[in-house]
Amino acid sequence: AQKITQTQPGMFVQEKEAVTLDCTYDTSDQSYGLFWYKQPSSGEMIFLIYQGSYDEQNATEGRYSLNFQKARKSANLVISASQLGDSAMYFCAMREGGTGGFKTIFGAGTRLFVKA
Amino acid sequence: ETGVTQTPRHLVMGMTNKKSLKCEQHLGHNAMYWYKQSAKKPLELMFVYSLEERVENNSVPSRFSPECPNSSHLFLHLHTLQPEDSALYLCASSQSVGGGYNEQFFGPGTRLTVL
DSSP states (O other): OSEEEOOOSEEETTTTOOEEEOOOOOOOOOEEEEEOOOOOOOOTOOOEEEEEEEEOOEEEETEEEEETTTTEEEEEEEOOOOOOGGOOEEEEEESGGGGGGOOOOOOOOOEEEEEE | OOSEEEEEEEEEOOOEEEEEEEEEOOOSSEEEEEEEEEESSSSSEEEEEETTEEEEEEOOOOOOOHHHHHHHHEEEEESSSGGOOEEEEEOOOOOOOOOSOOOOOEOOOEEEEEE
């Protein structure tokens, strides 16, 4: 079963506007972590933001915020004031607690295109 | 040197060749990972090492052989590969393999093409 689902293969956004990238996850663990990574065309995966399952506040890092809705098992990434340099692949990932804690499971990714 | 480095960045090899990918982390981390990223597929975890001990082999064919001589270096030895093994191979490291918050830092990857 798919543990991380990103339903948007590609997204377009106008420069300076906000965009939401969707991510839903599936786990029976109570303790888990959710991550978003950015992968530019150069290939390197760049860590953006983290949300712990017990965190009550939504995580924010600069222009990135994570809209965490635990009951719906969703962890959407919101990028505010998009910039041309935000064009890249974005991956949602989950690390479960317990014995599987070293496995980070990635979604299929969403390619974001920022238009000038 | 900063972060996680990988060499070579690009590699083209025949099916009968033997080559090795190298990864080095300069972050003082104890865990290192190999991932395979194929076109249109999610990132696939291949191997996990914690303090130079392999803790995960995610059903990877034996033509891929990892080696972790110390906590800063990780190798992936390749032999008799198939064209479907062509992919971007990413190395990552983290402070430990424990669950919860353990951000992974990735290298730039090696783009492998098997002819």
